[in-house]
Amino acid sequence: MQALFSMLIVAACAMFATANTVSAQDAETEKAIEKYRAMLREDPWSNPGLLDADRGEALWKTARGPSKASLEKCDLGKGPGIVDGAFAELPRYFDDAKQVMDVEARLLWCMEKLQGFTRADVVKRIHPGGGAPVKELGAIATWIANKSSGMKFAAKFDKPQEKEVVAVGDNLFHRRSGPFDFSCSTCHAAEGLRIRLQGLPFLENKEAAKKVVGEWPAYRVSSTHVMTMQHRMYDCYWQMRMPELEMGSDVSVALIAYLTKNAEGGEINAPGLKR
């Protein structure tokens, strides 16, 4: 197990080393990841992202922050403290916050209201650099997503506020901006395209969205850590030459709502495994 995993990392790193043999190595990496995925199906405990999920569970139950409270009273939409299946119904509108929230925005809200953390402090440097483990909030989100693994995305998006957020996400997905005129659809609006050798999933397509959206948060082999969906949005805006996207912002929640709507009925398989 360990050996295969190191092999996978070696293959992934080698991929970036020489241009000429990249194609072959790229195929090797894909093969290694596929083999690893097959092993995950046999032995789900071999996914390194699960260590972060465990850490997230412990963090959820630990009294922390200025209010020295745990998150066990946090309402993820199915009632205070109910985690099983909660992720499968997110994003959703929360009456108390008067906002539509995804799992990370909701956690941020609970950390603020229950534990007394300051929002501005939490969102500062919220995403880990390569090699560093996912931060606390991300670890908790990974655990929560994992507790819906095997279920299907079933967010209702039937309230007017939820419908509006999905429509805004759709608008943002096609909104071109920045010096390169990029929108999400520049890279994710057709089948089988690549940037250099990186495959670009066709996220407007329901079948393609169903395949990948449920894999987030995901353990990312190339940066050896778990990456959350909010982090993924931040990273894609980085590629778009936009400034740093604020975690939990209306923009990131709307995009995640739009992606989740596209992935409706897709199976949740979190944490997934990504190149």
Place this chain on the structure above:
Amino acid sequence: MKKTTLLIAAFVVGITSAAWSQQKPAVDPAKVDAMVKKAFPGAPEDWAPRLSQDETMKVCSATGNSPPKAQADAIMKRERASIEYPADGKFVGDWKKGEALAQNGYGMRFTDYPPARATGGNCYACHQISAKELSYGTLGPSLQQYGKLRDFKEAEAKILYEKIYNSHATIPCSNMPRFGSNKILTIDQIKDAVALLMDPESPINK
């Protein structure tokens, strides 16, 4: 050749823009603009323009990159007017510098701020160019043998310069960045990119 491309483009534009506007729920653009301004709070002051859209971006976004004819014509006219030409009237620079430019993906990300070196063109991110480079993207068409296929004609070098300077001047709502008009590359850098594709000595034409 050119005419057919334009005809096909106009045809595609006609159908998709109608279908597009039908299926989209109405969203107030002012509301989205306000959200975007709030979502990137740490933006350096000189990056403020990145949070809003110019007229071309607005039309392309609203029509799913398939503007109806009148708007498409307006885009091509406006974008063409923004093209600045080399003072010496020469379009072909140094292909070796062009190859380095095409490989270089540095620049304009927040991790590149303030800039430590010149911004690259990153052409390989989207195009197959030199046969030796296997790590190329497919968002744009292959450019292998570009000059040879065009008999190295001088007029083609000018057309190419304009394409790189402002892709929307010929294909409204192109997915290729407006390298010159958006001040990503300098006039000299664009000439080097032209050389990579047009110079008979460039390995891509061998």
